[in-house]
Amino acid sequence: MHRRLLNSNLLSVVVGLLATATARADEIRLKLSESPAAVQQTFVAEAKGAHLETIIKSTDDDVTVYAARVAIGGKHYEITVEADGTLIDKTMDEEIVESEVAFANAPAAVQKTMREEAEGDEIDTLNQTSQGDKAFYETGVTIGGKDYWLMVDSRGRLLEKRLGFEIEEDSIDFDEAPAAVQQTLKRVAKGAEIDGLHKTTENAKSEFDAQIKIDGRDYVVRVGDDGTLIEKAFSAQPEEEELELSEVPQAVQRTLRDEARGADIEAVIKKTQDDESLYGIAVVLGGNSYWIIVGADGLLVSKELDD
Secondary structure: OOOOOOOOOOOOOOOOOHHHHHHHOEEEEEOHHHOOHHHHHHHHHHHOOOOEOOEEEEEEOOEEEEEEEEEEOOEEEEEEEEOOOOEEEEEEOOOEEEEEEEHHHOOHHHHHHHHHHHOOOOOOEEEEEEEOOEEEEEEEEEEOOEEEEEEEEOOOOEEEEEEOOOOEEEEEEHHHOOHHHHHHHHHHHOOOOOOEEEEEEEOOEEEEEEEEEEOOEEEEEEEEOOOOEEEEEEOOOOEEEEEOHHHOOHHHHHHHHHHHOOOOOOOEEEEEEOOEEEEEEEEEEOOEEEEEEEEOOOOEEEEEEOO
16 A cells, blocks of 8 residues: 655645646636536535535646635635546645734633743733634743743643744755854764755854754754754654554544545554644545545545645
8 A cells, every 4th residue: 555654734734736826827717617527527526515616727838727615514625626527636725814812812721821931021912823723822021131932822832932033044055054063963964964954043143953864763953053063852753553444533434435435445544743643545536546634533634636
């Protein structure tokens, strides 16, 4: 069985082809009835009776695809189909919403953590960022005459507390780093390949992060701009296991069977990270291979052509 790794951030961002087509291709808005019969058939099957909004026909380099946004079971999905009716992908498309909320209106767990971390500084409002049923809260506080930025999730877990409000981040080539940084990274890497670096600058000081496989294990290595080694940490990979369909939650089973449309499900790949699990299967539909990913609550995350 083809075992493609599930992306750990699929719950927050799985992007369909529509965004790419929008940026680069010629677009025409159509009614469903104006698209090819094979395209209509696939859209109707994947929408599962839900109302289809405007179909967008996109042509780029003589390749034409059709895309639509549809609400299924209270969730929005982006469906993209080739001109011959082949499903390219079906991806949950939850909008990211940013808003300002009064501190008193935030969840009690958030208020508690914010008060503890603010160390007496008064907090009036919070910035709230939400996607689906997930949210986190941010604010700036002043502690001991220094400005700090706090970030807390909806369960009250502190995600970040850092000095300074403004941080510059950039990806750079290895040879663009200072000589002292390059020297330290080469020493720590012990001959392992270093492709690129992530540079973070705050308060005029920079740090450089690299993902390096050393002796077969993945490490995150962080170095200061003077070449000082700040951190060398084992980068734990998400837990992954292969299960029988009967071993996964009932809600997951139902969605996987529904999306597989009778195709044989050989095994289910469960991937867990940060207490969140995703379930994936590879199936063949209409002669094409698809990778289907479902959340632990049975919600379809994505259904993508695996070419």
